[in-house]
Amino acid sequence: MGRGWRPLIVGGAVAAGTFALAQAQIFAPSAPAGGAVAGGDVYRGETIYQRECAGCHGAGGDGGVGPALAGAGLDAATVLAIVRSGRGVMPAGLVSEAQEPDIVAYVVSLSAP
Ligand code: HEC
The missing domain is CATH 1.20.5 (Single alpha-helices involved in coiled-coils or other helix-helix interfaces)
Structure with a gap:
């Protein structure tokens, strides 16, 4: 040519x-939510939860200002999306990106039916 x-x-x-x-x-x-939250530590997540989330969702996830999370059957992608973006009166960005895997692991374990 x-x-x-x-x-x-x-x-x-x-x-x-x-x-x-x-x-x-x-x-x-x-990146795929599942990948982004892989390897979270449930125990670290619980500490973060008690500090950032329990005020609205209850110490045991049984609800308060926010809905009950215990037994709600939430999956990792859903929890991650809500934690990142907030919803309704729930503010976005309560946890740092580094803490996301831990908080997601804890909330998913808490919400297992
Ligand atoms: C200021 C109060 C407040 C705080 C703090 C808060 N939330 Fe929420 N959260 C809410 C409210 C209210 C809703 C319901 C929003 C709606 O659907 O309008 C909600 C919804 C959710 C949902 C969806 C529940 C469902 O069944 O669909 C998840 C998951 C969640 N919050 C996780 C968390 C986590 C994890 C934290 C801590 C990092 C947190 N929230 C901190 C108030 C709060």
């Missing part, structure tokens, strides 16, 4: 690379 093709090929490669980069940046922060 003649030299006339080269800009096209280079342009295509740049476009593909940009697309891949854009995708990586869009999807990296919201």
Whole structure:
């Protein structure tokens, strides 16, 4: 093929690379919830829960201002989404990203039916 093709090929490669980069940046922060919370420590999570959550959800998760979590059958993705974003009067960002796996592990274990 003649030299006339080269800009096209280079342009295509740049476009593909940009697309891949854009995708990586869009999807990296919201990696699959299950993966993001893997390895949480239930016991550390309980400490965080008593400090940040018990005031509204009760020390045993039996509810208060917020709904009961004990026995609610919540999964990790749901808990993570609500902890990150808040809901209703529940504020977002109560726990740091580093604490998310622990709090999610605890709430999931607490909410097991
Ligand atoms: C200021 C009070 C308050 C605090 C603090 C609070 N929550 Fe909540 N939470 C609520 C309320 C109210 C709702 C119900 C929101 C709605 O559905 O409108 C809720 C809902 C939830 C739900 C969804 C329950 C369901 O059955 O759908 C989960 C899970 C949850 N909270 C977890 C937590 C965790 C974990 C913490 C601590 C990091 C926490 N909350 C701290 C008030 C609070």
